[in-house]
Amino acid sequence: xxxxxxxxxxxxxxxxxxxxxxxxxxxxxxxxxxxxxxxxxxxxxxxxxxxx
Amino acid sequence: xxxxxxxxxxxxxxxxxxxxxxxxxxxxxxxxxxxxxxxxxxxxxxxxxxxxxxxxxxxxxxxxxxxxxxxxxxxxxxxxxxxxxxxxxxxxxxxxxxxxxxxxxxxxxxxxxxxxxxxxxxxxxxxxxxxxxxxxxxxxxxxxxxxxxxxxxxxxxxxxxxxxxxxxxxxxxxxxxxxxxxxxxxxxxxxxxxxxxxxxxxxxxxxxxxxxxxxxxxxxxxxxxxxxxxxxxxxxxxxxxxxxxxxxxxxxxxxxxxxxxxxxxxxxxxxxxxxxxxxxxxxxxxxxxxxxxxxxxxxxxxxxxxxxxxxxxxxxxxxxxxxxxxxxxxxxxxxxxxxxxxxxxxx
Numbered sequence: 001x002x003x004x005x006x007x008x009x010x011x012x013x014x015x016x017x018x019x020x021x022x023x024x025x026x027x028x029x030x031x032x033x034x035x036x037x038x039x040x041x042x043x044x045x046x047x048x049x050x051x052x
Numbered sequence: 053x054x055x056x057x058x059x060x061x062x063x064x065x066x067x068x069x070x071x072x073x074x075x076x077x078x079x080x081x082x083x084x085x086x087x088x089x090x091x092x093x094x095x096x097x098x099x100x101x102x103x104x105x106x107x108x109x110x111x112x113x114x115x116x117x118x119x120x121x122x123x124x125x126x127x128x129x130x131x132x133x134x135x136x137x138x139x140x141x142x143x144x145x146x147x148x149x150x151x152x153x154x155x156x157x158x159x160x161x162x163x164x165x166x167x168x169x170x171x172x173x174x175x176x177x178x179x180x181x182x183x184x185x186x187x188x189x190x191x192x193x194x195x196x197x198x199x200x201x202x203x204x205x206x207x208x209x210x211x212x213x214x215x216x217x218x219x220x221x222x223x224x225x226x227x228x229x230x231x232x233x234x235x236x237x238x239x240x241x242x243x244x245x246x247x248x249x250x251x252x253x254x255x256x257x258x259x260x261x262x263x264x265x266x267x268x269x270x271x272x273x274x275x276x277x278x279x280x281x282x283x284x285x286x287x288x289x290x291x292x293x294x295x296x297x298x299x300x301x302x303x304x305x306x307x308x309x310x311x312x313x314x315x316x317x318x319x320x321x322x323x324x325x326x327x328x329x330x331x332x333x334x335x336x337x338x339x340x341x342x343x344x345x346x347x348x349x350x351x352x353x354x355x356x357x358x359x360x361x362x363x364x365x366x367x368x369x370x371x372x373x374x375x376x377x378x379x380x381x382x383x384x385x386x387x388x389x390x391x392x393x394x395x396x397x398x399x
Contacts, residue, residue, distance in 0.1 A: 029319035032131025035351075036323055039136065043343045044336065052346040 075122015076354075079129075082106065083353035097264040102353045103227065106360020115361055126358020130256055131320035133351035137274050138327030139336055139344045152397055153246055153272075157280050160250045160390050164191035165287070167382045176374045181207045183378075184291055185215035190379055193281045194219050194254030200284055204292035218375040222383060223257045224363050230261045234269075239391070243398045245269035249276025250394075251387040256359045263352060267345075278321050 026034065042048040082105045090098035109115055115123060165187045172183030188201040195216050202212040230252065234244045245262050248269070252258045255277055262273025330336065336344070 028127050029131055031128045032320045033135055033323040035128060035132035036135035036320075036327070039132070039347045040139070040327070040344070043340050043347065047339070048343065050343045050346040050350070052349055 071118070072122040072125055075119040076125060077122070078109075078119045079123060079126060079354045079357050082109065082357040083350065086353055086357070098349075099260055099264045099352055099356050100231075102356035103260060103360040103363075106357040107363050108360075109357075110361040110363070111365050123358050123361055126355045126361075129351045129358070130259070130355035131323075133348040133355060134255075134259065134274060134278070135320050135323035135327055136344050136348040136351070137271060138324035139331045140341055140348075141271055141275060141328050141331065143328065143332040153250075153276055154279060156246065156250055156390065156394065156397075157276060157283070160386055161191045161280060161283055161287075163389070164382055164386050167385060168378055171378045171381055172374075176378055178374055178378065179211065181205055181295070182211040182214060182375065184295075185211055186218060186375055186379055188287060188291065189215050189219040190222075190253055190382055192284050192287055193277070194223065196255075196281075197284055197287070200288045201291050204288045205295040214372055214375055217369075218372075218379055219253050220363065221376065222379055223252075223254045226252050226383075227257045227261060231265055234265055239395070240399060241266045241268040242272050243391075243394050245272025245274075246276045246398065247387070247391050247394050249273040250280065251383070251390050252277075255281065256355065259352070260356050260359065263349075274324075278324055281321055 023031070023034075043050070083102060086098045086101035086105055089101045090096055168187035168190050169183055172178040172186060173180065178186075184205060185198050185202055185207055188197040189195065191197070198212060198215045198219065201207070202215075230248055233239075239247065244265050245268065248258050248261050248265075249272065252261065258273050258277045259270065263270030331341070
C-alpha cells in the first residue's frame with residue numbers, strides 16, 4: 001500500500017469515521033448548535049470571509 | 053424541532069449519513085437559485101423565493117425519494133441560523149425593549165390559550181384535548197408545542213394530526229399575508245418583527261417573514277419567538293397536571309413527561325442566548341458580525357427551501373373546518389390586538 005493510501009485510511013479510521021459516528025448520535029438541536037459553533041470558529045478564529 | 057437519530061455507530065460509509073448528501077445538494081442548488089433570482093428581481097426577497105421554490109418542488113415536481121433524507125436536514129440549518137442571529141444582538145438591545153416584549157409575549161400567549169380553549173369548547177363543541185392541542189400550537193410554537201403537549205396529555209393520534217394540519221395551514225397563509233399587511237400599513241421594522249414573533253405560530257415561518265420584511269424585523273421576530281418558545285415547558289406541564297387531575301389516575305408519570313418535554317424543547321434557544329452574551333462581551337468585531345450575518349442568511353436559504361417542501365397541499369386538506377374556524381378567529385383577534393398595542397408602545 002502506498003504512503004498516500006495509508007494516510008487516507010488512517011485519517012478515515014481515526015478522524016472521519018469517529019467524527020461521523022459522534023455526529024450521527026446527536027439530535028437535530030445539538031447538530032444545529034455544533035454547526036453554528038463550527039461557523040463561528042471559522043469566522044472568529046480564521047477570519048473566514050463569507051460573501052452574500 | 054427534534055430529529056431523532058439513534059446512536060448506533062453510523063460511519064461515513066453508513067447509507068443513512070451518505071444518503072443525506074444528495075438532498076443537501078438539492079437544498080444548496082435551490083438556495084443559490086433563490087439568491088440569484090433575488091439579485092435579478094430586487095423587489096422579491098431571496099427568502100420568499102426559497103420557500104416558493106421548496107413548495108413547488110414538493111407539490112408540482114415532486115420531491116424525489118433519493119433527496120428526502122437530505123432535504124429533511126433543513127431543521128438543522130434553521131437552528132444553526134437562529135443560534136448565529138444571537139451574535140448580531142446584544143443584551144443592551146434586549147434590555148432596551150425587553151420588558152415590553154416579555155410582557156407582550158406573556159399577555160398574548162395567555163390570551164391565545166384562553167381564546168382557543170373557550171371558542172373550541174363553548175362555541176364549536178371541539179373535543180377538550182384537541183382544543184388544548186390547538187391552543188398550544190397557536191399560543192406557543194406550532195407543531196413542536198402540539199407534539200410536546202400531545203405527549204404530556206396522552207392525546208389521540210388523530211387529534212395530533214388534525215391540530216398539526218391546522219397549524220401548518222395557518223403557517224402557509226401567514227407566510228404570505230403578514231408581509232403584505234406590513235407593507236400596506238407601513239409598519240415599522242421593530243413593531244413588525246415583534247408582532248410576527250408574538251402572533252404567528254411556528255418558528256420557521258416567523259423567522260422567514262421577519263427577515264423577508266427587513267433585517268431588523270427578522271432579529272426582533274426571532275428574539276420574540278424564542279422568548280415565546282421558552283414558555284413551552286411551563287404550558288405543557290400545566291396541561292399535563294390539569295388532565296392528570298381530571299383523570300384522577302394517581303399514577304406517577306412525571307419523570308417520563310418531563311423527559312419528553314425536554315426532548316421536545318428547542319434547545320438551540322440556549323445557543324442563541326449564549327452567542328448573544330458573547331456578542332455583548334465584545335468578542336465579535338464588526339467584520340465578524342458581518343460574516344456571521346451572511347452565514348445565517350445562507351443557512352436561512354437552505355432552511356427555507358426545506359420549509360417550503362413541508363407545505364404539502366394534501367396535508368393541509370386534512371384540517372377540519374371547526375379547528376380552522378377556531379384558530380382563524382383567534383388569530384384575527386390576537387393579531388389585531390397585539391398590533392394595536394405594539395404600535396402604541398413601540399412606535
